Amino acid sequence: MINSYASLDDADVAIAAACAGADVVRTMYGRRLTRIDKGAGDFATAADVEAEKAILSVIQVARPDDAVLGEEAGQQGAADAARQWLVDPLCGTLNYAVGNMLVAVNVALRGGAAAVADPFSGEAFFTDGETAWVRHDGADAQLLPTPATQLVDVNLDLPFPNAPGFRAVDLLAHPDFVERFRPRVVSTTLALAWVAAGKRAAYVTDGGDLSASVHFAAGIALCRAAGCVVTGIDGAPIGQAGRGLVVAADGETHQLLMSMIRSPNQQHGT
Incomplete structure (x- = not known):
């Protein structure tokens, strides 16, 4: 199979790479894994490292001239390359390390395909x-977002760079939010795919520029292609x-949601 990667289009490269990583994550699930400290309470596991290796093996065969930015291995190739994959x-990881299956494997070509x-x-x-599409059991279905x-x-993960102007916990307590929506709190960008797929009405996170983040780029690309509103x-x-x-x-x-974010202390009916 690996020799055929070079004949794939970018979307299929992204799918093959993400699925290669997912195979590793699934295979290593439940094992006692050494934690690799990254500081500030963050860590990786052997599953993170091995999954990234599997992803890189696909991209390097399929697109040997492209640069890659991986969460674990860092930059490979020129950072200003015309084509760069974000992995x-x-x-x-924290979910995974404690036996929670809410995880995702993200692969995105900047400005292009993603999975x-x-x-x-x-x-x-x-x-x-x-x-935007979802592939399951060999069948593809177009993603149709709905609220x-x-x-x-x-x-709600740290840090909170835009506090005190914005605190996600304030949004959860907003009376209009409670009346209209039902909150779910996650720590994986799988939730972005769920918005694109109609499994969630929306997703909100604090942060800086997330457009070129290895964590968010694939989910953002999915949501934009599916027709979601992204700001x-x-x-x-x-x-x-x-x-x-x-x-x-x-x-x-x-x-x-924007009206609630802009008026975090507004009381219902006032």
């Missing part, structure tokens, strides 16, 4: 940069001046 081999693989559901969410679930995932927490387009991320299944949901 997060195991998003949700998010769920190692345990067997789903691979992907985009060619134009449309029907009324479920909104909010990332920063200030409503501005994400990018170098961006702050955090608000992804909503439709414009109405995005507008409602």
Whole structure:
């Protein structure tokens, strides 16, 4: 199979790479894994490292001239290369390390194709940069975002760079949020794929510029291709001046969330 990677288009390269990483993550699940300290409470495991190796082996064969930025191995190739892949081999390491299956494997070509693989559901969410799909059991279905679930995932992981102006916990306590939505708290960007797939109405996280993040690039690409509304927490387009991320299944949901974010202390009916 590996010799045929070079004949794949970018979307299929992303899928093959993400699924190769997901195979490693699934195989190593449940083992006692050594933690590799990254400082500030963050860590990787042997599964992170081995999954990234599997992903890189696909990209290096399929696209040997492309640069890669991996969460564990860092930059390979020129940082300013015309084509650069962003790789997060195991998003949700803390979940994984304690036996929680809420994790994702993220692979994205900057400005192009991307894939998010769920190692345990067997789903691979992907985009060619134009449309977004999910592949499961060999069948592809187009992603159709919808706010029907009324479920909104909010990332409460540190740090909180935009406090005190924005605190995600304040959004959860907003009376209009409680009336309209049901919060879910996650620590994996698998939630972005769920918004694109209609499994979540929206996703909110604090942060700086997340557009070129190995953690978020694939999910953002999926959501944009699926037709979701994607902005920063200030409503501005994400990018170098961006702050955090608000992804909503439709414009109405995005507008409602932005009104709550901009008025965190507003009381219902006032």
